[in-house]
Amino acid sequence: MTSRWTRFLTIGLLGFLLQVGALATLTSRLGWTWLPSTIVAVELAVVHNFVWHARWTWRDRPGSWPARFVRFQLGNGAASIAGNAMLMALFAGLAGLPAVPANILSVATMSVVNFLTADRWVFPRRRHPEKTGEIAKNAEPKNCFLFALSALRGFFPRGTRPAAIVCAVQGRPFIAVMSRGNSEERARMMRALGAEVILVEQAQGSTPGMVSGDDLLLVEKRTTEIARLRDAFRIDQFVRLGNSRAHELHTGPEIYDACAGSLTGFCDFAGTGGSFAGLSKAFKARNPAIKAYMVEPAGAAVLQGERASRPNHRIQGGGYAMAELGLLKDVEIDGFLTVSDEEAIDAARRLAREEGIFAGFSSGANVAAALKLLRGPQQGGTIAVLICDSGLKYLSTDLWL
Numbered sequence: 001m002t003s004r005w006t007r008f009l010t011i012g013l014l015g016f017l018l019q020v021g022a023l024a025t026l027t028s029r030l031g032w033t034w035l036p037s038t039i040v041a042v043e044l045a046v047v048h049n050f051v052w053h054a055r056w057t058w059r060d061r062p063g064s065w066p067a068r069f070v071r072f073q074l075g076n077g078a079a080s081i082a083g084n085a086m087l088m089a090l091f092a093g094l095a096g097l098p099a100v101p102a103n104i105l106s107v108a109t110m111s112v113v114n115f116l117t118a119d120r121w122v123f124p125r126r127r128h129p130e131k132t133g134e135i136a137k138n139a140e141p142k143n144c145f146l147f148a149l150s151a152l153r154g155f156f157p158r159g160t161r162p163a164a165i166v167c168a169v170q171g172r173p174f175i176a177v178m179s180r181g182n183s184e185e186r187a188r189m190m191r192a193l194g195a196e197v198i199l200v201e202q203a204q205g206s207t208p209g210m211v212s213g214d215d216l217l218l219v220e221k222r223t224t225e226i227a228r229l230r231d232a233f234r235i236d237q238f239v240r241l242g243n244s245r246a247h248e249l250h251t252g253p254e255i256y257d258a259c260a261g262s263l264t265g266f267c268d269f270a271g272t273g274g275s276f277a278g279l280s281k282a283f284k285a286r287n288p289a290i291k292a293y294m295v296e297p298a299g300a301a302v303l304q305g306e307r308a309s310r311p312n313h314r315i316q317g318g319g320y321a322m323a324e325l326g327l328l329k330d331v332e333i334d335g336f337l338t339v340s341d342e343e344a345i346d347a348a349r350r351l352a353r354e355e356g357i358f359a360g361f362s363s364g365a366n367v368a369a370a371l372k373l374l375r376g377p378q379q380g381g382t383i384a385v386l387i388c389d390s391g392l393k394y395l396s397t398d399l400w401l
Contacts, residue, residue, distance in 0.1 A: 003285060004057060004058070004119070005115065007056055007057040008053070008057050008115050008118070009111070011048075011049055011052045011053055011056065011057060012049065012107075012111060012114070014048070014052070015045035015046075015048045015049040015052075016045065016107050018041075018044055018045050018048055019041045019042060019044065019045035019103070019107070020041075020100060020103060020104070022037075022040065022041040022044050022045075023037050023038060023041040023099060023100065023103055024099075024100060026040060026041065027099050034088055034092050034093075034099045034102075035085065035088070035089075037099070038081075038084055038085060038088050038099075038103065039081055039085070041103075042077070042080050042081050042084055043077065043081070045080075046072065046073065046076060046077040046080060049072075049076070050068075050069055050072045050073075050076070053072075053118060053122075053123065054068060054123070055330075057118075057123075058118070058119075058122075058123035059330050061123045061124070061125060063123070068122055068123060071121055071122045072118065072122045075117040075118065075121050075122055076114050076117055076118055076122065079110070079113060079114065079117060080110055080114060083106070083109070083110045083113065084103070084106045084107070084110060087102075087105065087106035087109055087110070088102055088103065088106055091105050091106065160176060160190065161189065161190075161193065163235055164176070164190060164193040164194065164195045165193060167194075167195075168193060168194045173196065174193075174194065174195045174196065175195065175196045175197075175198060175226060175230075175232065176190040176195045176196070176197050176198070177198045177200065177219055177222055177223045177226065178190075178197065178198070178199060178200070178219065179199070179200050179202055179211045179215040179216070179218070179219050180199050180200065180201055180202050180208070181202045181206060181207070181208060181210055181211040181212070181215050182211060182316070183316070183393050183394055183395075183396050183397055184396045185392060185393040185394070185395060185396060186393055187199065189393070198222065198226065200215075200218050200219045200222045201218070202215050202218070203215050203217075203218055205312075206312060207312045210312050210313065210314055210316065211316060212311045212312050213308070213311050213322060214311070216322075237272045237274055238272050238325070238326065238327070239326055239327075241327075243272060243274030243275075243278075243327060244273075244274040244275070244277040244278040244281070244327050245278060246274075246278065247274065247275045247277070247278025247279050247282065248277075248278035248279070248281045248282045249278075249282075251275070251278065251279060251282070251386075252278055252279045252281070252282020252283055253282055253286075255279070255283075255384050256282065256283060256286050256287075259382055259384065262382045263283065263287070263290055263382050263384055264289075264290060264291065264378055264381030264382050264383070265290055265291035265292070265293060265334075265373060265378050265381060265382075265383050265384075266279055266280075266283065266290070266291075266292060266293070266383060266384035266385065267292075267293035267294070267295050267337060267366060267369045267370055267373060267383060267385060268292075268293075268294065268295060268366060268385070268386060269295045269296075269315070269339075269362045269365045269366050269369075269388070270294055270295060270296050270303055270325070271362070272325065272327060273325035273326075273327040273328040273331070274327045275386055276292065276294060276328065276331070276333075277327045277328055277331045279292070279384075279386075280292040280331050280332060280333075281331070284332065291334040291335065291377075291378070292331075292332060292333055292334050292335075293333075293334060293335045293336065293337055293369065293373065294333050294335075294336050294337070295336075295337050295338075295339055295365055295366060295369040296336065296337070296338055296339075297310070297313040297315050297338065297339060297340075297341070297344075297365070298310070298313070298338045298339060298340040298341075299311075299313060300313055301336065301338050302322065302323045303323065303325070303328075303336065304336040313341055314341040314344075314345070314361065314398070315339070315341060315344050315361045315362060315364075315365050316360065316361045316362065316394070316397070335377075337369040337372055337373070339365045339368045339369050339372075343364075343365075343368040344361055344362075344364040344365040344368055345361070345364060345398075345399055346364070346368070347364040347365070347367040347368035347371070348360065348361060348363060348364025348367075348391065348399060349364075349399075350367075351363065351364065351367060351387075352391065357387060358390060358391040358392065359387045359388070359389065359390065359391050360388065360389045360390065360391050360393060360394050360399070361394065361399060362388045362389065363385075363386070363387045363388050363389065366385035366386060366387075366388070367385055369385075370383040370385050
């Protein structure tokens with residue numbers, strides 16, 4: 001809240017200077033009286049402030065620009081105009097102060113009101129579905145929770161399994177939709193937790209044991225159909241902001257505190273972009289010098305502008321050759337790294353052999369990328385990575401053959 005208040009004051013100061021300049025011009029050069037001059041000057045500042053608040057102060061709270069602009073006009077614009085007009089009548093009309101000093105006092109008085117209005121109403125925090133009633137509505141016996149499994153990088157243990165457990169405890173049906181390109185262990189674990197597993201055939205030309213971008217599109221199509229036919233609440237980590245917020249509010253601060261100020265950078269394998277977005281915001285809010293590196297598979301580094309020449313790579317859990325990830329919008333990326341199948345597999349095996357950490361493909365990709373950074377631009381630094389999942393889900397793949 002403190003940093004948001006600081007950004008609000010910064011934008012407000014710029015808007016205030018614009019407002020004062022417009023007011024001085026209208027009253028001094030054009031001879032307008034203080035009332036119409038104040039209204040026009042405030043409206044100019046309102047438009048300026050809205051654009052910058054939407055793009056900077058509350059950029060982590062996306063929404064409809066037209067709807068938010070209307071609310072901003074009503075809440076901040078109308079309130080500012082009415083409040084400033086009344087205060088100007090008091091300061092300039094009754095007290096006899098000159099227009100500019102009177103306006104300064106008016107703006108200072110209205111700042112707190114404007115901030116609270118913007119934070120609570122214009123750019124509201126997205127509420128949890130249970131609080132909004134979205135989940136409660138879908139909790140009827142005929143409804144269910146829906147999770148597109150192959151759409152996620154490393155969210156199997158941190159997303160699907162907890163969701164399945166919660167649904168089991170609350171008595172809510174749970175469906176896991178996944179590509180046949182995923183390992184058998186994933187489907188078995190979901191069934192063990194009581195989930196209904198729907199397997200989607202892979203696209204023509206896809207390699208068994210590897211989920212490609214085309215496979216993901218087929219899963220997405222099938223998931224959309226199921227959500228409509230069965231009136232399901234979809235847990236979609238690609239679009240739900242709770243994905244990145246969890247890492248911004250919890251994972252990131254925990255890692256930063258554990259490093260005791262020594263953290264110089266982090267790297268993360270591209271899947272939904274949620275963990276990268278959340279960690280980047282958390283780290284840079286505490287130390288802007290911390291570098292954020294995105295990791296992609298060699299031959300499928302589309303986020304850095306390359307053509308996907310090898311979308312059927314072997315690194316499960318991400319690298320789906322999706323050129324745009326919604327959760328990465330307005331998120332700072334300091335650099336990109338590519339990791340080959342062999343590098344990811346070797347790092348995963350070394351983790352098990354040398355550190356006793358039994359992890360999967362994407363975890364190996366993260367560690368391989370971190371080693372590259374420590375041998376290069378981050379030599380002597382401290383790099384944070386996520387160990388995304390367990391190697392137990394890959395016993396049927398060539399990772400552990």
